[in-house]
Amino acid sequence: MNCSVFAQNNDTWISFWDKDTTHIGFKDQNGNIKITPKFTRITSAHKFDAIIAVSEDIKGSWKSYYLTKAGRIVGLDSLYIFDNGPDCENEGFIRFRDPKTYKMGMFNSEGKVAIPAAYSNLTKARNGMVVALKGAIKKKFDDEHFGWTGGKEFLIDTNNKILIENFEYENDFDLNFYSVQKSKNPSKDPTRENFPGINGQYYSFIDYDKEFKLWIKNTLLSDLSKENLLTNSFEKITYWKNPNGWINEPKAKFIDQNYKILKMKLQELNSEKTDYFISTDGLNQFIFEAKEYEEYFNNCNESKEWQYPVKNIVITSKDNEDFGQDHFEFLRTENGYKLISVSISEDTLK
Structure with a gap:
């Protein structure tokens, strides 16, 4: 791999350019080179904690894949690209897209498939939870953009276990997944949204918008x-x-x-x-x-x-x-x- 020996540890590696700023490599925090510069600009990670998306130019052809801290290569030509850039690891998980089916899945920090490529769309892992869209139909808006219509949304965990069926919310980015509470009855907190889980309990999450409006009124x-x-x-x-x-x-x-x-x-x-x-x-x-x-x-x-x-x-x-x-x-x-x-x-x- 033309790089030094990899080690699975908690040391964050930092990206750096070669002399002509055409290729990216990684150093540890003591300045020791862990990977000599060889990755192209599509490699968007500035820091390397667990798993990253990289791209190389090998003899005139592009090779893109996911690389773990231990040096394992997975997901060859399966990068999930969004807004002209590849996905970034969050909580030790990173999304990929099957180039044949165009469905999405998720790798863990060891490069193992944590969530199989069976979904139309997945959010990043947020407090060990993922909003997953399944069974949607791909719709093309123009030559560069497409979206999904139909399908069913679930809330799953990073082991691909369903927590909530029919997890529909107008904008799930308004939900604070780090505020999750589970209870037998729905929460009466006016800033929370409640969802019935498949385990018979209710999951509730703070809605950022409701929380902020209440904070502005009562606190500021x-x-x-x-x-x-x-x-x-x-x-x-x-x-x-x-x-x-x-x-x-x-x-x-x-x-x-x-x-x-x-x-x-x-x-x-x-x-x-x-x-x-x-x-x-x-x-x-x-x-x-x-x-x-x-x-x-x-x-x-x-x-x-x-x-x-x-x-x-x-x-x-x-x-x-x-x-x-x-x-x-x-x-x-x-x-x-x-x-x-x-x-x-x-x-x-x-």
């Missing part, structure tokens, strides 16, 4: 003091300022300088006449690049929005002649939602 808007705003802000706040673009400031300095305008804008949310909406996204990897944001991205530098979503409140100007919008972004962290980014249409931030 009920007390717009400077102290409470500081408590519910990320350590650094990123804001837009012409002509400099995005600026990153410690929260104490930013809020102290801009408290009046922040309070005035956020108070508008208490009025029923205010025109605003809330959208969900992930943390922007091109803006939030510093080390303090590292835990919110996976090994391919993709936002882990299924675990740490960003809720964006967009307020439309009251002035009919001003079509500007104000943006307040809140990142869900292990310590609750935190204000992390602000953009004011009038450019009045200091």
